Amino acid sequence: MNMNTLIRRWSVWVLTGVLLALPIVSQAELNIVISGGQESGVPIAVVPFATTTRTDFSSIIRADLARSGQFAPLAVEQMPSQPSSPEQVQFDQWRAGKAQYLVVGKVEQQGNTYQATFYLLNVTNGQQMAGRVISAPLSAERSIAHRIADIIFKQITGIPGAFDTKIAYVTETDGPLKKRRYTLEVADSDGANPQTVLNSAYPLMSPTWSPDGTKLAYVSFEGNRSGIWVQDLRTGQRYQLTKFPGINGAPSWSPKGNKIALTLSKYRSPNIYVVDLDTRNLTQITSDGSINTEAAWLPDNQTLIFTSDRSGSPQIFEEKVGTHSAHRLTFGVSYAAGGAVSPDGKTLAMLAGGNGGFRVAVQSLAGGGSDLRYISQGGAEERPSFAPNGTMLIYASQAGGDSVLKVSPVAGQGSQTLRFAQGKVRDPAWGPFLDNSQ
């Protein structure tokens, strides 16, 4: 067998192999890499509800979703039609537009209640993701819209919505010092329906919610000395929790509701203490000569964060109750104060100071500040407070010479200012979930 014959035979085999392999090659699956995309909130169309009431429920829902930073609701003018039930929806019409989800519904008055029926539809595949009937007293019509927004938020993001929640804050009227009035207010999460909880001639500060949402603890200067007060929101009854000499400040209700952490100076430098609400026992947490204040709880009900200047400039530290050993959490900025911990215990929000003034920033709690990210851009912000679902922060800021409240998404960009009739608004505290109906 000479070389040529050998080659000829081999080539036949190789050729056959190639021919056999060809169909396999062409039937191979496509692999496609999609990178980047465009950053955008989820495009959603909340069509005006069919209703005989004067309240525009859909606009409340749109505002809620937009405030979250994770949705980009379509303006009513961008909607090709205004169906109020799934049967009326022509999906092809909507698919031509940007919206990925569609909310339609109606609100009817039945006696002393409103009854809302709404549907969340996936525009892309035409499927119904939620269909619910919600009723509420006539006086709570806005909460219907917030509850619908919560359900939409939960369905799409997987995270419970925090729109049907309350915020507490302090207002201060303008005028000469002796005629100023201070109020403690509770309002809807969008700032609507403000209710005055306490009206005082003395400064009020630092409200903190009980985890069941029925009480507030706060600082009052009545009697011209600071004290921590606890007030029941349903009955209006209140009592003074602490009246130690010196500073009684910065209360923080523990996640289980049985303790309050606070700052006491007792005529020395301020330190962190914990009061047991059942026994009234006082436990000192910090005991050095530096300033220690602004305590806040981790979800484990045992660990506190607080601001301390023990390392020179104010920084945030973490200490487990009973260990008497603190370690520093913030290294990213020269000034870190006003710490707040997200409900899942993973994120630390703070007031970060530096060249840009005082701005709200977040970092992962244990990250040391390497992933520090600014949330607000104003530069005159105050201590932030997390929404109970951890997706938003509320904080006081300056606008037009007045202090106002702003809400920013933790994940995204931008902020929205809540509108109030009062002049100065400060010290917001976001309340817990009101119910678990989501």
Add this chain to the structure above:
Amino acid sequence: MFRWISRMPLAVLLAIVFHLLLALAVLLSIKMHAFSPATEASKTPSEPTIQAQSVSQAAIEQQVKRLKSQDTERAQAVKSQERAAEQAKAAAEQAAAARRAEQARLQQLEAMREIKQKAAAVQDQQLKALQEAQKQAQETVDNQKKALVKIQQEAAKANTEKQAALAAAAKEKAAADAAKQAAIKAEQVRKESASKQAAEKAAADKAAAQKEKAAKAAQEKAAKAQAEKAAVAKAQQVREASLQQQLQNELKQSQSKGILDAYGAAIKAKVTAQWYKPPGWQPQWTCNVRISQASDGTVLNVKILQCGGDQLFQRSVQQAIERASPLPLPSDMSLFSPSINFTFTANSQP
């Protein structure tokens, strides 16, 4: 030794596997080498040169005597060889023109390199056939003439066929190369015939006496040569047919790749345009998704295989695919992919 093995069983196993792989690689490389067309092609130039020398040496002794009484025949031979030379020259010029025309397509040369190598192998065959014929031609001028003419015709025919086949199949990239080879071959033929002319002249002077005897033997050998040539030609036809087949396959494959690339790019563009990545995404988030689609591109099923990120991110990925439905189709439906794997990466920098 055993302790050594038992202490590092993985390493030993790896070593064995590695050695097996090495042995396999060596075996494969030997076979690959044996089959390599490059080896064949490199042989081509050396053989005819050696043969041409032996032609002149052997022929001189035999044919010098013959030449004296062969003046007329020789004259005819010279004429026909001149004609042949002219034809070859014309063919070479045509080939050169063809090559120039094809130079614009040089970018596809990469794909055609294999074809070119195969063509070289064919040339090798043809040259061998030539050599066979030339051996016979040493015996007699007549037969040499006939053989030369026939070989030239054969070569020309083979060239034409090959050029036609290549032109039809691959917009004639290989044609330039084949023509180039043909030109070289024609040149060789011309040179050989020239040298043979000289040899013939001397041989005719010396070999007149042996003419009849030689003629008889030559006839027998010519018949034998023709039979061999026919066999070679047949083998060459088979080879050319398979070559053409392979050429078509390769062409189809490269065309398929182009269509597949365009197909993938069209889908990628449509899906990317529909991807609204929600705020809060992290650069390291990726999502592997497998979809199935109907033959009109309608997405039938989206299966999230593995996905970093939160639910909003996953939903955005699903929405991007569903909103891109129906997906673009390939220009050749035989390349349609009923299922596609997508990898979504939140980071825009790959």
